Amino acid sequence: MTGPGPADKVDLVRTWIHDPLLVLASFGAVAAILGVARVSRGWSADTRRKWLHVSVGAWVLFVTPRFAHLAWALVPPVVFIAVNASRLLRGSFPELAGTPSASRGLWTFPLGIALAYLFFWHDAGRAPILAGVAALTFADPAAALVGRRFGQRRYRGFGFGRSVEGSIAFFVVAALACGWTASHAAPALPFLRFAIGCAAAGAAVEAVTPPGWDNVTIPIAVGGVFHLLGSSRGGVGLQGLG
Numbered sequence: 001m002t003g004p005g006p007a008d009k010v011d012l013v014r015t016w017i018h019d020p021l022l023v024l025a026s027f028g029a030v031a032a033i034l035g036v037a038r039v040s041r042g043w044s045a046d047t048r049r050k051w052l053h054v055s056v057g058a059w060v061l062f063v064t065p066r067f068a069h070l071a072w073a074l075v076p077p078v079v080f081i082a083v084n085a086s087r088l089l090r091g092s093f094p095e096l097a098g099t100p101s102a103s104r105g106l107w108t109f110p111l112g113i114a115l116a117y118l119f120f121w122h123d124a125g126r127a128p129i130l131a132g133v134a135a136l137t138f139a140d141p142a143a144a145l146v147g148r149r150f151g152q153r154r155y156r157g158f159g160f161g162r163s164v165e166g167s168i169a170f171f172v173v174a175a176l177a178c179g180w181t182a183s184h185a186a187p188a189l190p191f192l193r194f195a196i197g198c199a200a201a202g203a204a205v206e207a208v209t210p211p212g213w214d215n216v217t218i219p220i221a222v223g224g225v226f227h228l229l230g231s232s233r234g235g236v237g238l239q240g241l242g
Helices: 006-039 045-066 070-085 087-092 100-120 124-150 164-185 191-208 214-232
Strands: none
Touching: 006 045, 006 070, 045 100, 045 124, 070 087, 070 100, 087 100, 100 124, 100 214, 124 164, 124 191, 124 214, 164 191, 164 214, 191 214
């Protein structure tokens, strides 16, 4: 019998050292983000929620390409689904769950991440995951901010109080985020098509989804369109982003 080869040893390191360290780093990163929110006493509850939303999303974008195995990558979002749905986080940070939609958003955010992992993990470069998370991380709060401050044209019969101005802001920011992802993951493909298609899908579902649940629908819709566009081109030129 021969011992494990170099490739087997690398896989063992990734399985039992590399990925577990990324899990611990993820817990530490979220703890640090929550710590900043706690000590920033001059922040409003909405500012704390936006800080948490953007900072955690940015960490997910950083760490996702670095995981080697789906099972380990799922550990942080699954744990945070349970923690955020319980009274533990709401008891420590009651201002984060001031409304039913805000409380729901605490656990639907990691749920959206987990589902994106399950649906698109094996896509080259995990580009659909990154596109969906980027849209959720940056375009969703941009839409909320613009809609709250400048929204004049409210949707009637749907939209849950959202505005055309907010949807335009979502589209612009999501197009930039998804176009950047496509240009790095698939240089040979028309990134403008990815930018417009993904941004349109994200803006559409954001406009019609009940508050809180858009944390799930945005990454799945954006990631799904990215996946379909990549598949329609045969996946030519897709590269890893890690």
